[in-house]
Amino acid sequence: MTPILDVCNLGIKFGGLQALDDFNVQVANREIVGLIGPNGAGKTTVFNLLTNVYSPSRGTIHLTGKSTKGKSTHEVTQFGIARTFQNIRLFKNVSVLENVMTAFHNAMDYSMFSAILRLPSYRKQEKAARKLALELLDVFDLREMADTLAGSLPYGAQRKLEIARALATNPKVLLLDEPAAGMNPSETSELMMTIKDIRDKFDIAIILIEHDMNLVMGICERILVLNYGLIIAQGKPEEIKNNPIVIEAYLGQQRGE
């Protein structure tokens, strides 16, 4: 089966620091891949490279067979890679509904002219976008809060809204940067269900960075472990759990060995 996302030999240098090197991954459609590793291993750097926030020193990224080289970040999003952020980045002073509708931007194509004159194309597309946005909020149980400002949502709901906004761009691959950070165990297990639901409902591949091992081991079909910018192990959750190299990277070497 051809992979939907094909990353080959990706690497980036910040001055003298090789933040990431020889990063290879093939992600199939509907696959959930976990990206773990100690702090500073280069996990978020991978996301920033995939969305062209940084341009790689070497290597290639192909989405459904097409290279993303030279595209700007918003073009990569239009192309089909959406992401969330480690520190939540919502449009705080805008309503929950409008947050999601903002991400429908590229699904609509009416001009400024028809917006000013409220032509039929404006009314039709706005109505459709509104309906889709409300449906999307339903998936995350956020419909009742559609009119509240995003900044006044509770923390867990803000995380969910960010995922909803990313999904609104109609991605093929969704990148989640620590979606469970700051959530309590019951919220985390709810999130696990939601992530699986998303994969089934929207038919997309998901790559997630996470420190919560219950979540990672629970839903990821494949896990990549990064340390100092290199992949040190990859495989199924059970293999990773018992891999001595991974344990060493996280806990250090046992003394006297």
Added chain:
Amino acid sequence: MKQSILRNNKFRYLLNTLAVVLLYLLIIFLTSGGILNRYQSNMFIQIGYNIILAVSLNLSCGFLGQLPLGHAGFMSVGAYASALFSMAVDLPVYIEFPAALLIGGIAAGITGIIIGLPALRLRGDYLAIITLGFGEIIRVVILNLKFTGGAFGLRGIEKHSSISWVFLCTVITIFVIHTLLKSRHGRAVISIREDEIAAEASGISLTYYKTVTFAISAFFAGVAGGLYAHYLCILDPSNFGFMKSVEILVMVVLGGLGSIIGSVVSASVLTVIPELLRSFADYRMVIYSLLLIIVMIFKPSGLFGRYDFSLGPAIDSAFRRIRGLILRKGGAKNK
């Protein structure tokens, strides 16, 4: 719950149109009915173009979240372009004046794009400084060109700006900016204010929307400049200095960044107050500045914050409140 008729879209259009017409009739009644003298009537023209300036600056300040300090520069480009056009051609006023205003707006808009493309790569105070610089450059260029009359100023501009024209332009400006903001384009602009990185990750082109918004903002400043030129009938480069830009910025900040009604109210108030205070002569500017300081201390987000007024729901909630009061009174009597 049944939706109130006042929140129905078509009815709201009707209501808004009605309100605009009523306001127009009121102004015409006040000015030509002999209630206000000529000097007081002319204030409406000043209020009009100041509202256009403030609302257009609010677009790039309050909604796009940038801080440009060269609005007077765009205004001057529009003023000179439209004045030179109307002096060159001789057409009936119904064609000549709108064409002149349009040309003023387009000239300012193009200047906006030329300045915006390099300047909008910068953020915050850097953008403020560079636009301030560009504003001064425009002024100095106009000062040194032959066909703009240089330091003598441009004289002999026909007086076309009547209250009706200014009123019409003001309504169009507010309408266009308001409807634009309530569309996908407006959401893109506001998302850039809220978080540039997230906006980009949502598929919004920062360069495109920053530049276009800047150009629209400049366009309306140019139209206001055109109205100004055909009201004063004389243009002097020294009127478009840094202080004019700051004056417009003060209107925007006082009214509330991101509130159109705020800009309208504060532009009106700040145009009238200096005139009302004329009898205090020497203390005029002191009172004016004190007023600004007091507002900024007690309401730092501006008079209206980000509140946006809309007539239908406002009347609706007023009705509800009144009805609530009556019901409560009735209940008290029954006891």
